[in-house]
């Protein structure tokens with residue numbers, strides 16, 4: 001599913017991601033942890049194919065990013081659902097249509113265009129159920145611009161669930177929501193994993209990562225300092241450093 005070998009993404013500042021190697025199998029639920037500036041977003045953007053390595057090798061869904069043709073990249077991106085901190089919803093479209101966008105590019109062009117105007121009964125039912133699970137069913141036909149940040153984040157999650165993507169990437173998906181909403185969202189990621197999707201989240205909330213993820217990768221100054229199961233993570237040096245630094249700089253750890 002994903003293989004990184006000596007993967008490097010260095011910015012002009014010399015910061016970024018430095019020689020990381022790992023592989024991720026289909027169906028894993030991975031939490032990427034690390035202090036602010038550790039390289040988490042850089043790694044997520046590399047995995048999404050929105051930036052390219054400056055060294056090493058990265059293969060995502062069978063696509064070698066260093067040598068990919070445009071068509072291969074587009075195919076790869078079509079199989080990935082992304083959830084970003086800024087929600088990436090279309091403000092003027094209603095919630096149902098924003099969720100439908102998750103299927104854009106996965107259906108024929110005609111079908112995609114038609115479904116943005118007219119929701120088929122099956123799609124309508126599925127979207128309604130999803131929104132109900134996320135506690136925003138009553139917003140189904142409201143334009144996204146009328147939703148709060150937390151509600152927009154739930155729309156972005158619903159779109160990822162609805163997308164049928166093989167790989168789900170989320171950059172701090174629970175950074176700006178209340179604890180109850182965070183639980184709803186993390187439960188949805190768990191459901192996605194149970195459906196066979198590979199889920200990779202960049203998180204500041206260490207306890208959520210430990211509770212939900214099947215594997216944790218911790219970055220420090222662009223390098224991996226822990227890669228393993230959540231069991232036992234709290235006894236490691238990587239954990240102590242994460243929590244200690246989190247408290248000192250208030251980086252949003254929830255411990």
Ligand SMILES: Nc1ncnc2c1ncn2[C@@H]1O[C@H](COP(=O)(O)OP(=O)(O)OP(=O)(O)O)[C@@H](O)[C@H]1O
Nearest residue numbers: 011012013015016035036037038039040041042043
């Ligand atoms: N476009 C860029 N140009 C130059 N340096 C960058 C760029 N993007 C990130 N960096 C630097 O690379 C390092 C890693 O940044 P990155 O955004 O990946 O960290 P992060 O772990 O996601 O941080 P945060 O938790 O604060 O979002 C940081 O030192 C950052 O300043």
